[in-house]
Amino acid sequence: MTLPTILVVAAALVDVDGRVLIAQRPEGKALAGLWEFPGGKVEPGERPEDALIRELHEELGIEVSEACLAPFVFASHGYDSFHLLMPLWLVRRWKGVVVNRHHAALAWVKPNRLSDYPMPPADAPLVAHLRDFL
Ligand SMILES: Nc1nc2c([nH]c(=O)n2[C@H]2C[C@H](O)[C@@H](COP(=O)(O)OP(=O)(O)OP(=O)(O)O)O2)c(=O)[nH]1
Numbered sequence: 001m002t003l004p005t006i007l008v009v010a011a012a013l014v015d016v017d018g019r020v021l022i023a024q025r026p027e028g029k030a031l032a033g034l035w036e037f038p039g040g041k042v043e044p045g046e047r048p049e050d051a052l053i054r055e056l057h058e059e060l061g062i063e064v065s066e067a068c069l070a071p072f073v074f075a076s077h078g079y080d081s082f083h084l085l086m087p088l089w090l091v092r093r094w095k096g097v098v099v100n101r102h103h104a105a106l107a108w109v110k111p112n113r114l115s116d117y118p119m120p121p122a123d124a125p126l127v128a129h130l131r132d133f134l
């Protein structure tokens, strides 16, 4: 059976101390309670970078300029009902203060502690790359 490929854009915000922002998925959604990188689905006709800038504003209340999106790694993972393709950008600069507008919780986490937080299966390789790179 052929499953649709869904494009989801996500960001690893990195603060001046090298900690990474992760966010706990809200109750009532798929994968609720697991910790993810902020982001979301690209809408039809939307550029991926524009989608990420939009999601970071909707979810965290921050303004990010496209010049501050550094392409990093991607996840390609088969879920039961769709195939997830998720590029992850590194973001070290933004305007405004991060606030929780959407998630159950937010956490700033040292890369070597990310494995303490249960994440969706697609995210495991991304975490390993962050640990090595940051
Ligand atoms: N944002 C994000 N989504 C992830 C990660 N890992 C992972 O498997 N996903 C999956 C979970 C969902 O199936 C999909 C993202 O969908 P979503 O429902 O959060 O999308 P969205 O923010 O646009 O929210 P909505 O408008 O659909 O409510 O990607 C991750 O690290 N970050």
Ligand SMILES: [Mg+2]
Binding pocket: 038, 039, 040, 041, 055, 059
């Ligand atoms: Mg989202």
